[in-house]
Amino acid sequence: MTLFGGIEAGGTKFVCAVGSGPEKIESIVKYPTTNPTQTLNHAVDFFEKSDSPINAIGIASFGPIDLHTSSPTYGQITTTPKPGWQNVDIVGRIESALGLPVAFDTDVNGAALAEHRWGAAQRDDTFVYLTIGTGIGGGGMVGGKLIHGMLHPEMGHMPLPRDPERDPFSGICPYHGDCLEGLAAGPAIEARWGMRGEKLGGNHPAWELEAHYLALGLMNIITILSPTKIILGGGIMQQPNLLALVRHEVQSLLNEYIQAPQLFDGIDEYIVRPALGDQTGVLGAIALAQYNLH
Amino acid sequence: MTLFGGIEAGGTKFVCAVGSGPEKIESIVKYPTTNPTQTLNHAVDFFEKSDSPINAIGIASFGPIDLHTSSPTYGQITTTPKPGWQNVDIVGRIESALGLPVAFDTDVNGAALAEHRWGAAQRDDTFVYLTIGTGIGGGGMVGGKLIHGMLHPEMGHMPLPRDPERDPFSGICPYHGDCLEGLAAGPAIEARWGMRGEKLGGNHPAWELEAHYLALGLMNIITILSPTKIILGGGIMQQPNLLALVRHEVQSLLNEYIQAPQLFDGIDEYIVRPALGDQTGVLGAIALAQYNLH
Numbered sequence: 001m002t003l004f005g006g007i008e009a010g011g012t013k014f015v016c017a018v019g020s021g022p023e024k025i026e027s028i029v030k031y032p033t034t035n036p037t038q039t040l041n042h043a044v045d046f047f048e049k050s051d052s053p054i055n056a057i058g059i060a061s062f063g064p065i066d067l068h069t070s071s072p073t074y075g076q077i078t079t080t081p082k083p084g085w086q087n088v089d090i091v092g093r094i095e096s097a098l099g100l101p102v103a104f105d106t107d108v109n110g111a112a113l114a115e116h117r118w119g120a121a122q123r124d125d126t127f128v129y130l131t132i133g134t135g136i137g138g139g140g141m142v143g144g145k146l147i148h149g150m151l152h153p154e155m156g157h158m159p160l161p162r163d164p165e166r167d168p169f170s171g172i173c174p175y176h177g178d179c180l181e182g183l184a185a186g187p188a189i190e191a192r193w194g195m196r197g198e199k200l201g202g203n204h205p206a207w208e209l210e211a212h213y214l215a216l217g218l219m220n221i222i223t224i225l226s227p228t229k230i231i232l233g234g235g236i237m238q239q240p241n242l243l244a245l246v247r248h249e250v251q252s253l254l255n256e257y258i259q260a261p262q263l264f265d266g267i268d269e270y271i272v273r274p275a276l277g278d279q280t281g282v283l284g285a286i287a288l289a290q291y292n293l294h
Numbered sequence: 295m296t297l298f299g300g301i302e303a304g305g306t307k308f309v310c311a312v313g314s315g316p317e318k319i320e321s322i323v324k325y326p327t328t329n330p331t332q333t334l335n336h337a338v339d340f341f342e343k344s345d346s347p348i349n350a351i352g353i354a355s356f357g358p359i360d361l362h363t364s365s366p367t368y369g370q371i372t373t374t375p376k377p378g379w380q381n382v383d384i385v386g387r388i389e390s391a392l393g394l395p396v397a398f399d400t401d402v403n404g405a406a407l408a409e410h411r412w413g414a415a416q417r418d419d420t421f422v423y424l425t426i427g428t429g430i431g432g433g434g435m436v437g438g439k440l441i442h443g444m445l446h447p448e449m450g451h452m453p454l455p456r457d458p459e460r461d462p463f464s465g466i467c468p469y470h471g472d473c474l475e476g477l478a479a480g481p482a483i484e485a486r487w488g489m490r491g492e493k494l495g496g497n498h499p500a501w502e503l504e505a506h507y508l509a510l511g512l513m514n515i516i517t518i519l520s521p522t523k524i525i526l527g528g529g530i531m532q533q534p535n536l537l538a539l540v541r542h543e544v545q546s547l548l549n550e551y552i553q554a555p556q557l558f559d560g561i562d563e564y565i566v567r568p569a570l571g572d573q574t575g576v577l578g579a580i581a582l583a584q585y586n587l588h
Contacts, residue, residue: 126441149421149519150420176547219451227443255469257448
């Protein structure tokens with residue numbers, strides 16, 4: 001069996017695994033993200049000690065990252081605010097230490113690819129994976145191709161309408177104030193309501209407002225990409241009522257303009273949770289290694 | 295030489311041509327869009343009288359349209375407000391009359407494809423073509439594939455932030471009020487300022503506001519798709535100062551968050567006019583016929 005190494009490079013934790021799919025994880029390790037040298041050495045050690053031969057490594061990374069193979073800074077995490085991680089050549093370090101081909105993409109494009117191979121988007125060639133947690137990020141495919149271009153998507157930073165009477169909180173994005181991430185990521189919820197989202201009850205008005213902003217973001221995604229599925233992951237989506245509120249608000253905002261059955265009776269199968277749960281991230285990294293090798 | 299027929303099916307005029315590219319148009323005809331029978335018969339007559347053998351027909355149509363070849367309503371213009379044109383089977387009529395393969399897509403996806411083959415996006419695989427006129431529509435490619443999914447993009451209908459103090463005009467979209475089209479298409483400009491855009495002077499404040507809304511739309515496109523180029527066509531873009539205002543406003547709104555040279559010194563080559571001028575539409579139809587046949 002052909003095995004791959006996957007590195008989910010997150011801002012707070014790294015997950016490394018050897019395997020070939022959700023049913024075939026040979027070994028896995030999780031550890032906190034510290035400084036780049038220590039954190040990447042830990043990954044190298046893990047793969048060097050693997051009993052099974054590995055064909056390629058995939059890295060699904062927090063960003064922003066440089067994905068252009070022709071660029072002098074290809075393989076680097078670029079302008080991240082995370083201390084010590086600016087301009088870290090993550091691909092170069094792994095490639096030279098392990099002597100294996102390395103595939104590299106954003107954590108959310110990786111997660112999208114994993115959901116396409118094994119999860120909620122197996123029948124979809126044009127879809128979006130959006131994660132709502134400490135930050136908001138999105139990835140996806142169009143016609144079976146991961147979305148890349150100038151750089152990679154930065155879906156957390158789309159501008160949204162905000163009615164100051166309904167929501168006087170002006171957002172916390174240091175660049176854009178009340179963009180999607182500035183209004184709807186975990187830290188925005190905490191700053192607006194004075195406590196973390198998981199402490200707000202399910203009937204707190206926070207969730208209707210949250211659903212409103214997420215639905216506005218989905219409106220942008222639907223009008224620009226016309227995906228056949230939207231997968232919503234991340235810690236904030238753990239709030240049990242939120243997904244249903246988002247579905248309802250998307251229908252309300254679209255106002256029946258787009259005539260597709262997915263947006264009416266099919267909405268519960270159109271806006272969905274990830275199917276791969278906790279392992280979406282590292283499976284995304286493994287999927288990237290497979291995607292690039294084939 | 296392999297020749298193709300192209301039909302630019304617009305809400306106000308039809309353009310039909312036989313050819314294989316911008317330098318190779320053998321014959322062309324333009325006529326007003328009347329009722330479907332008369333309008334489509336005119337197209338059939340034109341191609342039947344063509345001296346040159348045609349290999350396939352492309353139709354680049356106003357919408358919304360049904361693009362799913364497996365759908366019972368494939369090839370139809372669906373819920374258009376244009377009287378008499380709801381549920382018109384434009385592909386079926388042309389296909390059965392001419393006995394040729396017919397490719398079918400939106401006018402803006404056609405225009406995008408033509409600019410990709412022969413125009414401003416020849417080096418771009420991930421880009422967007424946006425037209426700003428009587429309506430606002432967008433098409434484009436990701437990884438060399440035209441953007442299709444649930445349906446086709448409806449970029450005119452993305453929600454935008456509007457500051458009621460700066461702009462008390464609440465938009466004219468019958469579905470969404472102040473979406474992009476509701477705020478920035480030609481009829482919105484006319485309704486807001488009491489005269490048509492071409493009568494407003496180049497220094498009228500209308501253009502800064504227009505640039506602001508278009509730039510917000512481009513922010514959404516950039517954060518969701520990360521295109522390597524954005525092409526702005528349509529009658530409203532004829533205003534000579536507008537393109538420069540849009541470029542400047544995009545930079546201002548992005549606030550240096552996305553670190554790509556295209557968004558700094560390269561902005562004049564990033565947000566551009568169509569290269570094919572008047573013939574983009576019918577060349578788009580010809581390009582669709584070629585794209586589907588190969």
